[in-house]
Amino acid sequence: MMLNMTYRSLVLGQNSRVLQQCGRFFSDKVPANKKEGKVEKEEVKEREYVGPGSEPRSALKVLKNEFEPMFFGKGEKQDATVPRRTDFLIIGGGLTGTAVAFFLKQHADMYDVTIVERDYCYTRASSMLSAGGLRHQFTIPENVQMSMYTTEFLKTYKTLLGVKNQDTPCVDFHPHGYLFLAPEDRAQFLLECVQMQREQGAKTVILGKSELAEKFPWINLDGVECGSYGTEGEGWFDPWQLVQAMKAKNIELGVRYCEGDVVKFRYEDVQTTEGAGFRMSKQPIGVDVEHPNGKTYGCDASVMVNAAGPWAGEIARMVGIGDPELTDDIVLPVEPRKRFVYTVHCPEGPTLDCPFLIDTSGAYFRREGLGGHYICGASPSEDQEPSIADLSVDYDFYQNVVWPSIAHRVPAFNNSKLKSAWAGFYDYNTVDQNLIIGPHPKFRNFLFANGMSGHGVQQGLAIGRALFELAFYSEYKTIDLSMFDFGRFKEKRPVLEEAIV
Missing domain, CATH: 3.50.50.60 (FAD/NAD(P)-binding domain)
Structure with a gap:
């Protein structure tokens, strides 16, 4: 089988020495089988x-x-x-x-x-x-x-x-766009980013405070100067x-x-x-x-x-x-970093006009289906990074960080109820x-x-x-x-x- 010339030289020789991997497992528990007070070691089958x-x-x-598996009914x-x-x-x-x-x-x-x-x-x-x-x-x-x-x-x-x-x-795919909100000191930077994105062909626009209030009347615009919104493809x-x-x-x-x-x-x-x-x-x-x-x-x-x-x-x-x-x-x-995603129910929350919203605080939410459900979350600060030992969820993080942010930005979330949550890992650079x-x-x-x-x-x-x-x-x-x-x-x-x- 022919490979591209760049990698053909990487098809390596066939005479290298193979070191057999022998996995041995040890236990500090006392085995159950004893003879005359003498503990016998349990045999562990090598791979x-x-x-x-x-x-x-x-x-x-x-x-x-x-071929042995086929002849002896051990087919995989x-x-x-x-x-x-x-x-x-x-x-x-x-x-x-x-x-x-x-x-x-x-x-x-x-x-x-x-x-x-x-x-x-x-x-x-x-x-x-x-x-x-x-x-x-x-x-x-x-x-x-x-x-x-x-x-x-x-x-x-x-x-x-x-x-x-x-x-x-x-x-x-739900093409309802992203909405990044920016305070006054980030407005110019957001404008420059949108200009670059549009040069690449992206359909993003800048919405001023009055335009945001008209298009998304359910948003509390305290501390918001403008927002960048993806009108197509997001x-x-x-x-x-x-x-x-x-x-x-x-x-x-x-x-x-x-x-x-x-x-x-x-x-x-x-x-x-x-x-x-x-x-x-x-x-x-x-x-x-x-x-x-x-x-x-x-x-x-x-x-x-x-x-x-x-x-x-x-x-x-x-x-x-x-x-x-x-x-x-x-x-x-690159290392794993754990992040939480929370599902909430908010019957009076935004409906079809709801984009994937990124708040000035860093918290986010988006609609999940049409039954008044939303998913939300936020990235923790460096001193709040959760343990990666398992995929357990920190519900206090929702109560203390995520919910206050989204409820401030969308007052309807004050009447929301947390329904479920899960955790996943980022491949964090x-x-x-x-x-x-x-x-x-x-x-x-x-x-x-x-x-x-x-x-x-x-x-x-x-x-x-x-x-x-x-x-x-x-x-x-x-x-x-x-x-x-x-x-x-x-x-x-x-x-x-x-x-x-």
Whole structure:
């Protein structure tokens, strides 16, 4: 199978030594079985290791590992196990990882594409737990362009994602716009942002105080000087439906989805150029994946994509990014940050004219259906950052921060009732809260798609298309995202996005 010339050299050798992953589990509990006062150790079964494509195997071992299940009634579903090798290995099957696979297979069917996802039911996936907002109102042109592409994709997604003999997908897009409110000292900045957005093609406008009062009479405009409003292409949609529709299309196109947890990267010594000379350095050639069936699978990969969302930093550390012996001391500055989304019922609240409103305080809300329900939330201050140990919800945060803000801005919310809530994780870029995309400077076959800081649902489709272009054409063709490369952290050139919600 032929790869693009840029990555053909990354198809690594077949003679590397494979280190078997032997997981041992220990317990400090006293076992139940005792003989004559002597405690016996409980036996723990070691994981069977199924080697990667670079590991030579006898014909007998091939038969045992790959055909025995069929003959003995142990057949597994097609997407259950991990292949021995693949062209593109995508770590993370949320919206971004799924989009990368979609564009690779849609435009370059010669690639073999595999997605490894440890949360196979998406119970903790950031894209599934988000508020589903889509806006063009950013302060960096490239961010505006990425979100505008998502709007364009959603105009034709039913055709693009249609699968034979399945129902037409529906992501339930509500094009009711975003409304950013600004106090007097932010009015000029908001005006400049709208001018930039309009230069990129966005349909955003500035509304003065009188215009806001006429269009949205239910808003209390105390402390508000003006607002920026998206008249076309902005709103919210159901990210769960989009991911499921794209996953179904990917499976039809031949993408392999594998359940499992990447626990280790494997390397090979390769000759690389350095200045005018050459040197030997280690390059990743594949991963070991622990599967729920109790086996560990080795998988060789020509290109690996880190689309692990909030856990991207964990994957980066595992491959050796930030380790001076393998790369340098520059780490991937991405960590999980927990955010809460609350559902409230307010029978007298705004109806069809309700946009996705961002208050001057930072709190937000939008309509959820037509029965007087709304979802709302806010980003905590640095000293209020909640623990990421679990997905429990802090209801005091609603009572003390969110509700006072939205009730002040929309008096009808004084008569609202909190109905439910959930929590999700941001893949938070701690340096500049912006996308990190493209290859690592030393591990050229390891690509980033990380750090969107809550904007992954809006940007994931454009990121998928961009990584396809980078792999196939060796450059970005539609939106130049080179400013978001990993090298900016070493060069100390942060790209700051000021419209963070």
